[in-house]
Amino acid sequence: MDVEKDLAELFLEEIKLHRAIEDLKQELESCKGYDREAAYNSVDDCAMNYIYLKNLERFFKQQRRRTTEIDHLAIIRRIDLDGDGKINKEEFLEAIRA
Secondary structure (H helix, E strand, O other): HEEEEEHHHHHHHHHHHHHHHHHHHHHHHHOOOOHHOOOHHHOOOOOOOOOOOOHHHHHHHOOOOOOOHHHHHHHHHHHHOOOOEEEEHHHHHHHHHO
């Protein structure tokens, strides 16, 4: 019974996270001058046509955000739809679309 309760709580937390992310995506899209392609290029700083751990590390350092390799792996795992360990442009653009 505790397992089911804990699982339900996990799902509820996932729903809250999803809602918060969607709100942020909508806010981002409503910003004047927002361009998804430019957003992608700001993370794919070496123009390699994919984003991997080092791109994310550099991006967050530029933004003066403290993140870890585990955080970067979590982002890749969430966005990487084809499971190749990196984020291609299509995956990125879909992930930030509200």
